[in-house]
Amino acid sequence: MKNIALIAAALCTLPLHAEAPSTAMAITEGLTTEVGPRLAGTEAEARARDWAVKKLTALGFANARIEPFTIPGWVRGEERAEITAPFPQKLILTALGHSGATPASGLSLEVVTFPTYAAFKAAPDAAIKGKIVYVGHRMNRTQDGSSYGSFGQVRRDGPSLAAQRGAAAFLIRSIGTDDHRLPHTGVTSWAKDVKPIPAAALSNPDADTLERVASRGSTMRMNLLLTPRFTGPQPSGNVIAELPGRDPGAGLVLVACHLDSLDLGTGAIDDATGCGIITDAALRVAKSGQQRRTIRVLWAGAEEVGVFGGDAYFQAHKAEPHALAAESDFGAGRIWQVKFRLPDGAAALKARVAEALAAQGIGAGAGLAHGGADVGQMVGAGAPSIDLSQDGSRYFDLHHTGDDSFDKVDPADIEQNVAAWTAMLDLVSNAPEQLEGTAR
Amino acid sequence: MKNIALIAAALCTLPLHAEAPSTAMAITEGLTTEVGPRLAGTEAEARARDWAVKKLTALGFANARIEPFTIPGWVRGEERAEITAPFPQKLILTALGHSGATPASGLSLEVVTFPTYAAFKAAPDAAIKGKIVYVGHRMNRTQDGSSYGSFGQVRRDGPSLAAQRGAAAFLIRSIGTDDHRLPHTGVTSWAKDVKPIPAAALSNPDADTLERVASRGSTMRMNLLLTPRFTGPQPSGNVIAELPGRDPGAGLVLVACHLDSLDLGTGAIDDATGCGIITDAALRVAKSGQQRRTIRVLWAGAEEVGVFGGDAYFQAHKAEPHALAAESDFGAGRIWQVKFRLPDGAAALKARVAEALAAQGIGAGAGLAHGGADVGQMVGAGAPSIDLSQDGSRYFDLHHTGDDSFDKVDPADIEQNVAAWTAMLDLVSNAPEQLEGTAR
Numbered sequence: 001m002k003n004i005a006l007i008a009a010a011l012c013t014l015p016l017h018a019e020a021p022s023t024a025m026a027i028t029e030g031l032t033t034e035v036g037p038r039l040a041g042t043e044a045e046a047r048a049r050d051w052a053v054k055k056l057t058a059l060g061f062a063n064a065r066i067e068p069f070t071i072p073g074w075v076r077g078e079e080r081a082e083i084t085a086p087f088p089q090k091l092i093l094t095a096l097g098h099s100g101a102t103p104a105s106g107l108s109l110e111v112v113t114f115p116t117y118a119a120f121k122a123a124p125d126a127a128i129k130g131k132i133v134y135v136g137h138r139m140n141r142t143q144d145g146s147s148y149g150s151f152g153q154v155r156r157d158g159p160s161l162a163a164q165r166g167a168a169a170f171l172i173r174s175i176g177t178d179d180h181r182l183p184h185t186g187v188t189s190w191a192k193d194v195k196p197i198p199a200a201a202l203s204n205p206d207a208d209t210l211e212r213v214a215s216r217g218s219t220m221r222m223n224l225l226l227t228p229r230f231t232g233p234q235p236s237g238n239v240i241a242e243l244p245g246r247d248p249g250a251g252l253v254l255v256a257c258h259l260d261s262l263d264l265g266t267g268a269i270d271d272a273t274g275c276g277i278i279t280d281a282a283l284r285v286a287k288s289g290q291q292r293r294t295i296r297v298l299w300a301g302a303e304e305v306g307v308f309g310g311d312a313y314f315q316a317h318k319a320e321p322h323a324l325a326a327e328s329d330f331g332a333g334r335i336w337q338v339k340f341r342l343p344d345g346a347a348a349l350k351a352r353v354a355e356a357l358a359a360q361g362i363g364a365g366a367g368l369a370h371g372g373a374d375v376g377q378m379v380g381a382g383a384p385s386i387d388l389s390q391d392g393s394r395y396f397d398l399h400h401t402g403d404d405s406f407d408k409v410d411p412a413d414i415e416q417n418v419a420a421w422t423a424m425l426d427l428v429s430n431a432p433e434q435l436e437g438t439a440r
Numbered sequence: 441m442k443n444i445a446l447i448a449a450a451l452c453t454l455p456l457h458a459e460a461p462s463t464a465m466a467i468t469e470g471l472t473t474e475v476g477p478r479l480a481g482t483e484a485e486a487r488a489r490d491w492a493v494k495k496l497t498a499l500g501f502a503n504a505r506i507e508p509f510t511i512p513g514w515v516r517g518e519e520r521a522e523i524t525a526p527f528p529q530k531l532i533l534t535a536l537g538h539s540g541a542t543p544a545s546g547l548s549l550e551v552v553t554f555p556t557y558a559a560f561k562a563a564p565d566a567a568i569k570g571k572i573v574y575v576g577h578r579m580n581r582t583q584d585g586s587s588y589g590s591f592g593q594v595r596r597d598g599p600s601l602a603a604q605r606g607a608a609a610f611l612i613r614s615i616g617t618d619d620h621r622l623p624h625t626g627v628t629s630w631a632k633d634v635k636p637i638p639a640a641a642l643s644n645p646d647a648d649t650l651e652r653v654a655s656r657g658s659t660m661r662m663n664l665l666l667t668p669r670f671t672g673p674q675p676s677g678n679v680i681a682e683l684p685g686r687d688p689g690a691g692l693v694l695v696a697c698h699l700d701s702l703d704l705g706t707g708a709i710d711d712a713t714g715c716g717i718i719t720d721a722a723l724r725v726a727k728s729g730q731q732r733r734t735i736r737v738l739w740a741g742a743e744e745v746g747v748f749g750g751d752a753y754f755q756a757h758k759a760e761p762h763a764l765a766a767e768s769d770f771g772a773g774r775i776w777q778v779k780f781r782l783p784d785g786a787a788a789l790k791a792r793v794a795e796a797l798a799a800q801g802i803g804a805g806a807g808l809a810h811g812g813a814d815v816g817q818m819v820g821a822g823a824p825s826i827d828l829s830q831d832g833s834r835y836f837d838l839h840h841t842g843d844d845s846f847d848k849v850d851p852a853d854i855e856q857n858v859a860a861w862t863a864m865l866d867l868v869s870n871a872p873e874q875l876e877g878t879a880r
Contacts, residue, residue: 033652036529044528088484089476089706092842180620181705181842205845209706212473212846265621266529266649402532402621405645406652 023283024276024414027055031259031275032266032406039263040302041073041234048259052239052275052299059283061241061297069312071302073234074098076263077227079200081171083210084108086218091210093171093200094264095228096155097187097305100196102169106225107132107198109168113214117154121161129166132222136173136211138204144337145330145392151175152186159188159199169198169224173207178397181205185262186400187305198226236260236301238309243286245294245429251323251436253295253429254383255282255421256310256374258303258329265404269395273409273417274328275299281421291429293323300374303329310374318381321436324428325383327372328421331399332409333391335362335420341369341385342435349431353386356423360416365389384435386428388420463723464716464854467495471699471715472706472846479703480742481513481674488699492679492715492739499723501681501737509752511742513674514538516703517667519640521611523650524548526658531646533611534704535668536595537627537745540636542609546665547572547638549608553654557594561601569606572662576613576651578644584777585770585832591615592626599628599639609638609664613647618837621645625702626840627745638666676700676741678749683726685734685869691763691876693735693869694823695722695861696750696814698743698769705844709835713849713857714768715739721861731869733763740814743769750814758821761876764868765823767812768857771839772849773831775802775860781809781825782875789871793826796863800856805829824875826868828860 021029031038031048038048049066056064074097081091112127113134114120120128120135135158139151154172162170174184183203190196202210214220239259257274261267275297282295300309338357340350354364369387371379379385398404428435461469471478471488478488489506496504514537521531552567553574554560560568560575575598579591592615602610614624623643630636642650654660679699697714701707715737722735740749778797780790794804809827811819819825838844868875 029652033649033656034527036527036649047528087474087476088487179847180622181845182621205843205847208847209473209476209845212469216473403645405621405649407619407645407648 021411022280022415022418023059024280024418025411027276027279028268028272028409029406030055031272032268036266037263038259038261038267040236040260040305040308041071045236045260045301049237049239049301052259056239056241056297059279062244064239064241066237066239067312067316068235068237069308070233071236071305071308073231075229075231077101077229078225080225082223083213083220084223085221086216087213089209091202091206092181092183093202093206094183094185095226096159096185096199096201098190098196099188099199099226099228101227101229102198102225104227106223107168108223109221111220111222113211117158125165128162130168132169132171132224133162133167134171134210136207138173139175139177139396141177141393143391143393144389145395148175148396155186155201156189159197160191160194163194163197164191167197172201174201174204176204176396176399176401179204180403182401182403184400185264198224200226236308238301238313239299241297243282243295245291247292248294250293251321253293253323253425254298254325254375254378255295255425256298256300256327256372258309258374259299260301260304262304262400264400264402266406268404268406268409269331269398270400270404271329273332273414277328277414277417277421280418281425284418284422285426285429288426293429295425295429298374303373307373310377313374314377318378322378322383323435324385325371325375325378326386327375328388328417329372330390330392331395332413333393333395334413334416335388336391337365337389338362339365339367339369339387339389341379343384346384346433346435349427349433353424353427356427357420360420360423362420386424388424390417461851462720462855462858463499464720464858465851467716467719468708468712468849469846470495471712472708476706477703478699478701478707480676480700480745480748481511485676485700485741489677489679489741492699496679496681496737499719502684504679504681506677506679507752507756508675508677509748510673511676511745511748513671514745515669515671517541517669518665520665522663523653523660524663525661526656527653529649531642531650532621532623533640533642533646534623534625535666536599536625536639536641538630538636539628539639539666539668541667541669542638542665544667546663547608548661548663551660551662553651557598565605568602570608572609572611572664573602573607574611574650576647578613579615579617579836581617581833583831583833584829585835588615588836595626595641596629599637600631600634603634603637604631607637612641614641614644616644616836616839616841619644620843622841622843624840625704638664640666676748678741678753679739681737683722683735685731687732688734690733691761693733693763693865694738694765694815694818695735695865696738696740696767696812698749698814699739700741700744702744702840704840704842706846708844708846708849709771709838710840710844711769713772713854717768717854717857717861720858721865724858724862725866725869728866733869735865735869738814743813747813750817753814754817758818762818762823763875764825765811765815765818766826767815768828768861769812770830770832771835772853773833773835774853774856775828776831777805777829778802779805779807779809779827779829781819783824786824786873786875789867789873793864793867796867797860800860800863802860826864828864830857
């Protein structure tokens with residue numbers, strides 16, 4: 001009966017009138033207002049860690065602490081682009097994370113354009129050597145965000161491939177679904193021994209303009225200036241805290257988000273909301289009566305620049321038994337689906353969670369839960385997991401842009417997330433079944 | 441019968457399938473692609489004039505020409521702002537047109553905030569002297585755009601008043617209805633003998649952030665850098681062309697738009713669409729059989745920086761009899777209302793125009809037509825006018841921002857505009873009534 005009452009209580013907290021903000025909203029508002037952008041390895045990320053320890057302690061968590069690690073630093077510099085022929089016009093772009101730099105005086109070169117990543121890969125090296133390469137992959141909306149996997153390749157792998165093939169610089173259409181002149185950044189990866197070249201994303205309207213200019217058929221030339229720089233090893237760290245359970249031998253329930261953000265926005269939906277949601281839900285479970293298992297929150301550092309926090313957590317804590325490893329890191333949309341990865345003996349728990357979520361309109365999906373970036377290694381090593389999938393239809397309007405700001409967060413949507421997480425966490429943290437061990 | 445047939449033909453051109461773009465869309469696409477931003481007094485505005493003469497000539501207009509004039513030049517420089525206390529965070533803002541500059545090293549000062557322009561005006565001078573003043577007026581959507589008049593005051597008059605009262609700089613919440621981190625610029629006016637101070641608009645999300653920081657109650661400090669500069673007298677000009685009528689004594693039908701744009705966007709909805717709409721409609725009228733009156737198109741220069749083109753037109757052409765002076769300069773939304781300012785003997789024409797537009801779902805509004813900025817002096821001096829009012833509900837999402845780009849233009853909405861203008865222009869340019877002279 002306790003679980004039913006708790007679920008009902010969670011549902012009844014959906015605000016009908018102006019009320020004090022929920023803990024989830026207060027965390028989101030606080031991080032975006034009192035810290036703002038918090039790029040991994042910067043002084044701002046360090047301020048965010050201090051803010052987080054203070055906040056979690058004030059909320060009643062035990063043992064709130066920083067677990068430090070070191071990452072390779074990189075910071076944005078100036079960024080300017082202008083088509084100089086056939087029609088002079090400035091374009092708005094932004095460097096991809098870990099982009100190389102142009103000379104301080106910029107590059108002035110011919111632009112060669114490809115409609116898709118496949119067309120770029122199929123072109124002969126001679127067509128791109130010494131040129132600024134542009135690839136115009138355009139991504140449509142998906143509820144589950146799955147297009148980011150395929151369309152994101154051009155950002156993650158394209159610059160390295162272009163560098164290996166002799167391109168002078170690599171530009172892409174933003175991996176985004178909006179039509180605002182706010183380009184989408186995100187980290188790119190360089191293959192071993194590849195020297196980084198300048199790599200940047202144009203906003204969708206600017207990509208449209210470049211493609212319309214290209215459609216006229218004349219040779220296009222561009223002045224390009226990008227002056228980001230690698231800053232060497234820099235401090236980062238995870239923030240961890242617990243709500244102790246009654247049974248220390250029953251395994252930890254780990255719920256994660258990431259504390260760092262990219263530098264253009266204030267990291268509201270990526271991922272302050274995630275930290276707000278999991279923390280608020282954990283507190284609601286504990287406040288309804290001490291739960292069986294210890295719930296640990298992980299506010300991971302340096303996720304955006306290579307999941308360094310998730311790796312550090314795994315290295316430090318992989319020997320501890322985990323009954324669950326789950327994460328909220330897909331924005332501020334409502335939860336529409338649940339997926340599971342639970343051990344054999346947990347079929348009854350799975351049914352209880354599915355039923356509780358069905359009562360909130362959330363259906364069970366096919367396939368296994370994957371956790372999230374920061375718990376991915378834990379799940380890969382066998383920790384049980386449950387995915388509460390958020391609606392991503394609008395996520396890629398904002399993701400990795402300047403527009404990721406607090407005003408985009410709908411308190412009613414966040415409350416729906418907290419209610420679902422509360423129901424799930426309550427059932428898992430109090431489950432009598434044995435959960436720690438290898439999940440299927 | 442000819443008029444009915446023409447209206448029917450215009451309606452039937454609403455595209456159901458992919459078709460060649462209309463002249464209106466081709467002008468909008470061409471100006472935004474082959475010229476782009478065209479700030480008054482710059483080399484880009486000069487390129488736009490050359491583009492316009494070539495385009496109008498190619499479309500079959502007679503006597504396409506440039507009528508030059510000179511304006512005071514101003515160009516944007518660097519613009520950076522950062523709250524330094526109590527919570528360090530960068531903010532996105534943009535200088536208002538004709539803003540003064542900070543020192544090259546920027547300003548580092550206390551910020552004082554006011555929720556409304558009235559609150560700023562009511563505050564004692566001592567509260568603002570030597571400080572960075574922020575006013576957070578927030579504008580809601582209106583279909584007729586009327587809120588821009590009242591809320592725009594803080595942009596037009598606020599900086600001058602703040603300078604007179606001793607403020608070091610003046611910041612406002614953007615006069616805009618969107619929630620993107622793209623601030624809205626627009627020109628401000630300095631009273632006689634007032635030395636310009638730095639004046640800028642924050643994007644709505646950044647204004648929200650500043651207000652949330654202010655709500656914590658601690659003294660706020662900011663580093664502000666703005667380096668725009670006045671560039672002295674610069675060349676601008678109007679582009680004018682005609683479709684000759686059968687009766688040179690019947691007065692001119694003047695239809696206007698403005699060719700210049702602000703510098704942040706590509707001037708798609710402000711006002712390439714206006715030029716496309718009036719030009720396409722004029723051509724459709726002429727192609728259906730030579731009309732009685734000469735139709736003159738005015739693509740005005742330097743509207744955004746002080747309606748210099750409208751003033752130059754009035755000075756040069758006020759002695760010529762005008763049967764109509766109308767303008768399209770309110771974006772790319774559908775026309776929803778018509779207003780009139782016609783001479784006494786034109787009641788029957790007014791009824792015919794109202795009937796033709798009612799057939800397109802456009803109702804007649806109360807009050808008199810005002811023309812538009814570039815024909816305002818002509819209308820003020822007695823030229824008849826008809827306003828075809830566009831729906832402005834979304835106009836101030838884009839107006840004067842970087843987001844004013846071609847992708848925001850819906851071809852079906854533009855076709856609706858052209859159909860309405862075609863119906864109105866056909867009736868006015870062929871009306872047997874005497875129209876030139878003082879309108880009521």
